[in-house]
Amino acid sequence: MAYDLKKEEDVKEFIENLGIEYRFGCFSEKKPDSCHLLGDYLEGVKRDFAKAAKVYRSNCDESSYAKSCYKYANYNFLGKGCKQNMDEAYDYYLKGCSAGNADSCLNGGLLCVSNTPVNAQREKDYKQGLELLDKACLGNNALSCYYISGIFIQGVKDAINKDMSKAFSYSLKACELGNMYACANISQMYHKGDGVEKNEEKSKEYKEKALDMQKQLKEQMEIQFQQGTQKL
Template sequence: MAGLINFEDEKEVKEFLDNLGTEYSYQCHKEKDPEGCLRLADYLDGVKKNYEAAAQVLRHNCEQNGHGESCYKLGTYHIAGKGPMGNLARMPRLDPYSFLETPIFSMTTESQDLGFTSHPRTVPIYSIVPCGVPACLRSAYSCFLRSCEKGGKKRAEACHSVGLLAHDGRALEAGPDAGAARSYYERACGEGLAASCFNLSVLYITGAPGLASDMGRALQFALQACQLGHVWGCANASRMFKLGEGVPKDQARAEELKNRAKELHSQQKEAQLTFGE
């Protein structure tokens, strides 16, 4: 059994982790391996808790190596900051769903029919943490934009995040940009990210400066979100068929979508209960 680590031996674990850091550093700085740089950043973050050093590695890997996943991770650092912050000022928390995740019928009889007793609250992607890497929404926007354009494993999430920040407007000097939000939501939706499809539906329901309300397109994206398992996409599409918004009334289709929303909602509740056991 030689070579196995005794994780109950503190000294042995420390030696193992130190060797791991040396290996990742070699991969990044000597072999110039972008994946090795990402592993090094994860090591500095998760093991050493040196968030500033991790951010430096991520920035280098993003800007010099064009590594999309590193750009995305650096963007998440800048959303709310990362690490011990001391007396530095914090950025306000960005809740990317606060203005998007309320269904259009949330206060109506239809929501009660579905068995929902409160507004949906999707757990946001980002949460406030003490900050050694300063929070900066503009820096986050730039990082997500690079990641969206570069591609990689986090491309859809990066494009969605650009859409959220453009929709919210705090990262942009000129304020909210519905056109940019739509464009980046469309990219992420096209890659199968249900939240982006739903947000597109909301954009077309409400309209925005430079973007006219279009219930037909709103229904299209609500249905796409529903197919991807988004409960509120199904619920909103159900309501639109019931009321004939953007489509001729179809009570059978409305009922089918309502039942699908209830099924998804039940599955989510069961998953939460299982996780909490």
């Protein structure tokens, strides 16, 4: 059947049929990707977060579907569709991480090392946190690489020694993955000879790289702002 997506009735029918398709794929055909799409449908279209949470959890538990583990963990972290539960969030970030989701590794690692108010009651585990953050970094999560570099730049009293060589290594990867702040840090490290042999030419190269990223980001924000004002 062809839909005219300019007509409101056709759009509504198309959306309803999507839900039917995802339910069939999930419950009848037992397809994990269909179950995850059903969760997204319940979340984004129906705005039924409680049902979406149940679908994500079931798909994680039964199929180890990494994205569903990550979404259910986020729901617990935010208290969305379920009661806020940091321990449950952490457990499902671990499941998502084990299933290969780098964002799950990042968030699980952050729960081990962060001092945010929402996470204040959890006991810190820097060893486990670094392992999870490193796994996320290996999965090419730029923020995780940058976060670890910051830990080694500052060190953590009675837990992690300052190590500029490791900081440089993680900053370099974060920069290569597109993290502007990591590129700026690499420039400073080359300039000062922190964790790497001093090299003014390299320092200039990474400074220009960071500035170029900053320029691109500014241009993107200006385009988004202009598009937003045009819709008003």
